[in-house]
Amino acid sequence: MCGIVGYIGKRQAYPVLIKGLHRLEYRGYDSAGVALINPAGNLNVYKSQGKVSDLEDTAQHQDLTGSIGIAHTRWATHGEPNFRNAHPHLSQFGRLAIVHNGIIENYAPLREKLWQNGRTFKSDTDTEVVVQLIEYLQEKQQLSFQQSVQQTLQMLQGSYAIAVLDKNQPDTIVAARKGSPLVVGVGDDELFLGSDASPIVEYTNRVIYLDDEDMVVLHRGTGANTSEVSIDLMTVSGDRKQPRIEQVSLDVSQLEKGGYDHFMLKEICEQPQSLRSCLQFARRTLAGEEAEGIFTLLESSQRVLITACGTSWHAGIVAKYALEQMVRVPVDVDYASEFRYRNPVITRGDTVIAISQSGETADTLAAIEMAKNQGAKVLSICNVIGSSIPRASDKVIYTMVGPEIGVASTKAFTAQVSVLTMLALLWGKRKGTLSAARCEDLLKEMDALPEKIQQVLNQQPAIRRMAETLSFASSCLYIGRSYNYPVALEGALKLKEISYIHAEGYPAAEMKHGPIALISQEMPVVTIATASDIYDKLVSNVQEIRARQGRVMAVVTEGDTEVVRMADCYVEVPRVSECLSPILNIVPLQLLSYYVACLKGCNVDQPRNLAKSVTVE
Numbered sequence: 036m037c038g039i040v041g042y043i044g045k046r047q048a049y050p051v052l053i054k055g056l057h058r059l060e061y062r063g064y065d066s067a068g069v070a071l072i073n074p075a076g077n078l079n080v081y082k083s084q085g086k087v088s089d090l091e092d093t094a095q096h097q098d099l100t101g102s103i104g105i106a107h108t109r110w111a112t113h114g115e116p117n118f119r120n121a122h123p124h125l126s127q128f129g130r131l132a133i134v135h136n137g138i139i140e141n142y143a144p145l146r147e148k149l150w151q152n153g154r155t156f157k158s159d160t161d162t163e164v165v166v167q168l169i170e171y172l173q174e175k176q177q178l179s180f181q182q183s184v185q186q187t188l189q190m191l192q193g194s195y196a197i198a199v200l201d202k203n204q205p206d207t208i209v210a211a212r213k214g215s216p217l218v219v220g221v222g223d224d225e226l227f228l229g230s231d232a233s234p235i236v237e238y239t240n241r242v243i244y245l246d247d248e249d250m251v252v253l254h255r256g257t258g259a260n261t262s263e264v265s266i267d268l269m270t271v272s273g274d275r276k277q278p279r280i281e282q283v284s285l286d287v288s289q290l291e292k293g294g295y296d297h298f299m300l301k302e303i304c305e306q307p308q309s310l311r312s313c314l315q316f317a318r319r320t321l322a323g324e325e326a327e328g329i330f331t332l333l334e335s336s337q338r339v340l341i342t343a344c345g346t347s348w349h350a351g352i353v354a355k356y357a358l359e360q361m362v363r364v365p366v367d368v369d370y371a372s373e374f375r376y377r378n379p380v381i382t383r384g385d386t387v388i389a390i391s392q393s394g395e396t397a398d399t400l401a402a403i404e405m406a407k408n409q410g411a412k413v414l415s416i417c418n419v420i421g422s423s424i425p426r427a428s429d430k431v432i433y434t435m436v437g438p439e440i441g442v443a444s445t446k447a448f449t450a451q452v453s454v455l456t457m458l459a460l461l462w463g464k465r466k467g468t469l470s471a472a473r474c475e476d477l478l479k480e481m482d483a484l485p486e487k488i489q490q491v492l493n494q495q496p497a498i499r500r501m502a503e504t505l506s507f508a509s510s511c512l513y514i515g516r517s518y519n520y521p522v523a524l525e526g527a528l529k530l531k532e533i534s535y536i537h538a539e540g541y542p543a544a545e546m547k548h549g550p551i552a553l554i555s556q557e558m559p560v561v562t563i564a565t566a567s568d569i570y571d572k573l574v575s576n577v578q579e580i581r582a583r584q585g586r587v588m589a590v591v592t593e594g595d596t597e598v599v600r601m602a603d604c605y606v607e608v609p610r611v612s613e614c615l616s617p618i619l620n621i622v623p624l625q626l627l628s629y630y631v632a633c634l635k636g637c638n639v640d641q642p643r644n645l646a647k648s649v650t651v652e
């Protein structure tokens with residue numbers, strides 16, 4: 036997704052902006068640009084298709100002076116990913132520059148109206164319409180910079196996070212958000228903007244999370260104290276607001292690879308630590324004063340509706356199995372993009388659980404807004420503190436695994452499943468549908484999971500060898516049953532999103548209802564066949580595959596004697612209770628997809644066409 040960085044203050048802006056764009060690269064993009072106002076008052080814009088490093092090559096011999104600027108990485112929505120459509124966009128007479136994240140749904144009629152008034156356009160983007168409209172209002176209605184932005188925003192439909200420069204106002208940045216995140220960083224005599232806190236944290240940990248329909252004017256002092264900065268916060272309709280400064284607990288080192296080749300490998304390998312942090316925080320949250328509010332919200336519901344996207348949706352399916360088995364509460368799981376448009380039956384007795392690593396996924400955010408409007412209460416499970424989804428929820432449980440930079444979600448998934456499983460255990464114990472003894476046994480087993488994950492991580496050589504085989508496939512199946520059916524879905528998503536090999540997850544018993552027609556030497560089947568109540572059924576499913584010369588790559592419980600005899604290759608994981616096995620079983624599949632992608636020379640951390648946080652629908 037697009038990334039925005041802004042700076043005004045005592046430093047040269049360009050280095051801050053470029054480093055900030057690098058920090059936001061993980062969000063996924065296809066072009067980049069920067070706009071600066073130099074000391075002479077010139078508005079200089081440099082942009083390029085491709086990577087931030089391409090932008091640096093383009094700009095290196097240009098005038099990069101100035102202590103105020105905005106910058107952008109673009110993930111194409113309107114208009115192809117090319118130079119012409121890259122941000123920042125200039126207004127017709129070159130007075131204004133804008134960067135934007137989001138989708139303006141009524142840009143076409145606005146563009147038509149501007150055309151009729153003599154405006155011409157250089158790009159295919161909705162963003163250029165916005166900056167042209169701001170300049171048009173400035174001129175036609177003699178509005179100030181701030182007023183013209185404000186009036187423009189009131190005319191827009193859709194979502195935006197924007198930052199705007201006016202070369203006639205070289206000490207001001209105007210920014211605003213609606214449906215796309217934007218954070219203000221508050222330093223000493225300097226102010227920052229970021230789509231999230233990552234471009235800001237190395238300069239300050241004091242941030243202001245803008246709410247939807249907030250507009251903020253960042254000023255640098257003029258006259259006597261030119262270094263002083265100030266913030267005017269208001270709503271788009273003009274009501275003044277008091278900025279609420281929060282401390283962000285992000286450390287710069289968490290944004291570095293720490294010696295690993297890729298962020299994804301780092302995040303897979305840090306799961307023992309990240310899971311410990313997650314479990315400790317979840318235990319505190321679910322035992323502290325916050326717990327009563329969460330359980331009261333859950334226990335007042337007749338039904339649980341889980342909504343999420345992608346990997347988070349897979350975590351939701353695991354949660355369905357856990358909640359229905361341990362709490363005996365009916366659970367539905369919906370893709371957020373479907374949930375928000377299928378006019379679901381939602382009653383006041385429903386609790387929605389929204390799962391999101393980034394807390395900014397547009398479909399998930401919209402889904403919970405819709406559910407709340409129909410009377411549901413919302414609990415969110417999220418990894419980014421202060422992000423939009425927790426702020427729109429009645430209650431939140433943070434997964435606390437630190438920033439997840441790799442586009443392919445790994446440590447967030449094991450954390451989401453852990454938090455949701457712990458919630459099911461404790462809720463079941465409170466409700467009496469799970470014995471206190473069983474609950475305590477499983478909680479103790481959860482505490483031992485980090486060490487068991489480490490045992491799996493120690494098998495990377497064997498998993499890398501499995502990857503050598505899988506890397507030649509053009510398509511493959513992942514199968515599992517019960518709690519491990521969503522693990523099959525997640526393993527397949529991991530492979531396809533970073534290695535571009537088509538992969539499909541299936542409930543193992545479904546093979547004979549169609550997919551078994553695909554079985555051949557060329558179609559490997561990754562089978563999750565760890566110890567469970569229905570292990571024998573899995574053995575039969577593997578036999579069906581082998582009987583048709585299919586190739587089987589298996590994840591088995593250490594000591595397995597049956598599936599290992601039929602599998603072409605396998606990886607063993609330590610024994611755990613079935614309800615906890617997704618947290619362990621996904622780890623070899625994460626590594627498998629990682630090594631396949633490396634063998635294929637793919638861009639592991641920033642796969643083509645993908646974004647880390649999908650903030651547009």
Ligand code: AGP
Nearest residue numbers: 345346347391392393396443444
């Ligand atoms: C998973 O590897 C992908 N990055 C993607 O499917 C992701 O899970 C999905 O976009 C949801 O993101 P969220 O958890 O931040 O809401």
